[in-house]
Amino acid sequence: MTQAPAAEPWMQALRDRAFARFSELGFPTTHNEEWRFTNVAPIARTAFIPVAADTLLACSEAVKELGPGRAEAHLARYAAFDENPFVALNTAFLGNVTVLEIPRGVVIEQPIQITHEVPERPDLGTKLAAHPRTLILVGEGAQCTIVETYKGAGTYFTNAVTEIVVGDRAVVDHYKLQQESLSAFHISTLQAAIGRSATFASHSISLGGALVRNDANATLSEGSDATLNGLYIVNGTQHVDNHTLIDHAMPHGTSHELYKGILDGQAHAVFNGKIIVRKDAQKTDSKQTNKNLVLSDDAVVDTKPELQIFADDVRCTHGATIGQLDAESLFYMQSRGIGKREARRLLTYAFAQDVVDRIKVQSLRDSLERILFEKFHELAE
Amino acid sequence: MALLEIKDLHATVGDREILKGINLSVNAGEVHAIMGPNGSGKSTLAQVLAGRELYVVTAGSVTYDGQDLLEMSPEVRAREGIFLAFQYPVEIPGVSNMYFLKAALNTIRKHRGIDELDAMDFLNVVRDKMQIMKMDQTLLNRPVNTGFSGGEKKRNEIFQMAVLEPRLAVLDETDSGLDIDALRVVAAGVNAMRSAERAMIVVTHYQRLLNEIVPDFVHVLADGRIVKSGGKELAVELEAEGYADLYEEPEAVGRV
Ligand SMILES: Nc1ncnc2c1ncn2[C@@H]1O[C@H](COP(=O)(O)OP(=O)(O)OP(=O)(O)O)[C@@H](O)[C@H]1O
Ligand SMILES: [Mg+2]
Numbered sequence: 001m002t003q004a005p006a007a008e009p010w011m012q013a014l015r016d017r018a019f020a021r022f023s024e025l026g027f028p029t030t031h032n033e034e035w036r037f038t039n040v041a042p043i044a045r046t047a048f049i050p051v052a053a054d055t056l057l058a059c060s061e062a063v064k065e066l067g068p069g070r071a072e073a074h075l076a077r078y079a080a081f082d083e084n085p086f087v088a089l090n091t092a093f094l095g096n097v098t099v100l101e102i103p104r105g106v107v108i109e110q111p112i113q114i115t116h117e118v119p120e121r122p123d124l125g126t127k128l129a130a131h132p133r134t135l136i137l138v139g140e141g142a143q144c145t146i147v148e149t150y151k152g153a154g155t156y157f158t159n160a161v162t163e164i165v166v167g168d169r170a171v172v173d174h175y176k177l178q179q180e181s182l183s184a185f186h187i188s189t190l191q192a193a194i195g196r197s198a199t200f201a202s203h204s205i206s207l208g209g210a211l212v213r214n215d216a217n218a219t220l221s222e223g224s225d226a227t228l229n230g231l232y233i234v235n236g237t238q239h240v241d242n243h244t245l246i247d248h249a250m251p252h253g254t255s256h257e258l259y260k261g262i263l264d265g266q267a268h269a270v271f272n273g274k275i276i277v278r279k280d281a282q283k284t285d286s287k288q289t290n291k292n293l294v295l296s297d298d299a300v301v302d303t304k305p306e307l308q309i310f311a312d313d314v315r316c317t318h319g320a321t322i323g324q325l326d327a328e329s330l331f332y333m334q335s336r337g338i339g340k341r342e343a344r345r346l347l348t349y350a351f352a353q354d355v356v357d358r359i360k361v362q363s364l365r366d367s368l369e370r371i372l373f374e375k376f377h378e379l380a381e
Numbered sequence: 382m383a384l385l386e387i388k389d390l391h392a393t394v395g396d397r398e399i400l401k402g403i404n405l406s407v408n409a410g411e412v413h414a415i416m417g418p419n420g421s422g423k424s425t426l427a428q429v430l431a432g433r434e435l436y437v438v439t440a441g442s443v444t445y446d447g448q449d450l451l452e453m454s455p456e457v458r459a460r461e462g463i464f465l466a467f468q469y470p471v472e473i474p475g476v477s478n479m480y481f482l483k484a485a486l487n488t489i490r491k492h493r494g495i496d497e498l499d500a501m502d503f504l505n506v507v508r509d510k511m512q513i514m515k516m517d518q519t520l521l522n523r524p525v526n527t528g529f530s531g532g533e534k535k536r537n538e539i540f541q542m543a544v545l546e547p548r549l550a551v552l553d554e555t556d557s558g559l560d561i562d563a564l565r566v567v568a569a570g571v572n573a574m575r576s577a578e579r580a581m582i583v584v585t586h587y588q589r590l591l592n593e594i595v596p597d598f599v600h601v602l603a604d605g606r607i608v609k610s611g612g613k614e615l616a617v618e619l620e621a622e623g624y625a626d627l628y629e630e631p632e633a634v635g636r637v
Binding site for chain 1: 473488
């Protein structure tokens with residue numbers, strides 16, 4: 001692979017370090033516990049050409065778009081590349097960086113929309129890889145909503161990293177809508193550093209992609225509140241792996257996780273929810289739930305909570321379920337004249353409903369409802 | 382010709398036979414009450430009529446309006462006019478009662494060749510029926526039966542019946558869990574639907590419901606068979622004497 005043209009010296013140095021680290025790490029194999037269920041060999045064996053994704057940014061004027069120069073103090077400080085080869089790879093190809101700052105105390109009502117689309121470049125005659133990078137600095141007491149969308153056509157590789165720094169007492173609502181093509185590879189890392197008494201919520205909606213791995217990581221400070229929600233809907237031979245990490249480093253933090261998946265065909269879903277409660281993080285309150293609805297005989301779910309608790313005065317609950325559509329509910333609907341297919345569709349939709357209901361951006365909820373409606377029509381066939 | 386003709390119906394769940402040869406004939410315009418001890422198969426019969434696949438029919442026939450009912454899927458039965466008010470209505474979180482009922486009504490209307498209703502017309506239909514059932518309108522916006530009290534669930538069943546206007550309604554213990562006032566409201570809702578074209582099978586343990594919904598016939602189901610049939614006075618007898626007699630050997634009848 002080749003690197004992008006040289007940039008400012010600090011950035012070039014960062015890239016070089018990341019590139020060196022990636023060379024040492026190499027692509028992970030399934031012997032690596034973190035990648036046990038996700039085989040990235042199809043990515044490793046493909047020769048991709050790096051391109052910049054078409055990035056569309058829509059936000060209010062109060063949001064400051066910073067040049068990468070101002071990012072030096074923050075970029076790559078949160079999403080560490082020493083362990084995660086894909087973060088290293090993304091950092092090695094830094095170039096297409098979106099850096100936003102929401103100044104202290106500013107409340108932005110309009111969602112900040114960031115859309116990354118991998119361009120179609122048949123002229124290049126080979127498959128493309130995009131490494132979009134986003135850094136969002138939310139000032140103390142500021143409030144904003146961020147919607148990231150990923151899409152494209154054909155076979156390509158998106159390897160995204162987003163770092164969000166949530167200032168003390170700030171409120172950030174983050175959404176990631178992954179609508180890649182069904183033959184794309186999508187790897188992403190979200191790293192949120194949450195300040196004292198700040199509230200951060202991220203909702204990850206994963207619909208597209210042949211091979212998908214999402215890492216959503218949040219580090220809490222004293223009194224922080226973190227929510228990581230997710231919805232994944234997979235069919236055919238799609239593979240989706242969601243790894244979450246909630247790191248309670250300080251006391252009085254609360255965290256909530258609700259990940260729901262709907263699987264059909266021979267799809268495979270992985271959920272690994274790691275929660276660390278460090279020695280000082282007394283009075284932590286943490287709840288994790290993963291629920292899977294399996295519509296076919298051949299779909300597979302691997303779900304695992306991973307709790308590492310070093311404090312004694314904490315409350316941590318977790319639960320995971322894998323189930324089918326409820327036969328009694330189906331019959332009840334049929335007994336009212338609703339056809340079996342429609343009943344299945346309604347129940348499938350109902351399963352996703354509570355994650356959808358938690359989406360506060362009306363336009364996103366509307367478009368998601370439309371997408372799900374169409375998707376469940378296909379699934380019900 | 383009877384609207385519903387059940388002949389020698391046998392049904393099993395797993396390898397256990399629950400219905401052991403039911404015979405019953407119901408004409409349009411009639412109300413039949415089915416009574417009988419716990420576990421005798423009343424709900425099983427109701428569910429078999431609605432098409433629950435859990436119960437396997439091993440012998441016998443059911444003819445509805447001249448057609449083989451057992452050949453029809455549950456949804457087709459409903460569209461053809463069969464309605465079951467469940468003994469235990471099912472909670473369906475995430476599906477709004479309103480959306481559910483509108484979808485049900487419109488598929489049934491479509492099947493009958495009537496125009497589907499838009500949201501406004503549907504609301505008008507529903508408002509009237511809710512008033513009759515003295516039902517709280519907010520229940521419409523909640524998920525189907527989810528978190529409803531026992532009485533609210535039962536009322537919701539009869540409300541659905543009123544909206545869907547079936548030709549054969551099977552009410553499985555619609556009175557259980559209702560307070561006295563609710564029982565009257567529900568019974569009034571049911572009575573309002575009695576007509577020469579419509580038949581009802583009312584499963585109950587108690588005479589008090591049959592004081593409100595007066596049946597034309599009363600049957601006793603015991604151990605998977607109808608062991609006794611009569612007029613409305615049979616229910617009064619049963620209330621006084623219980624089912625004990627029904628279990629005794631034929632020779633023993635009359636011995637004290
Ligand atoms: N799904 C099932 N699996 C196993 N047994 C069943 C099932 N459904 C019903 N039965 C059994 O069949 C018998 C008849 O049950 P049914 O519910 O029809 O009785 P019922 O007459 O309606 O009783 P009740 O008056 O208590 O409502 C009971 O012994 C019950 O345990
Ligand atoms: Mg019963």
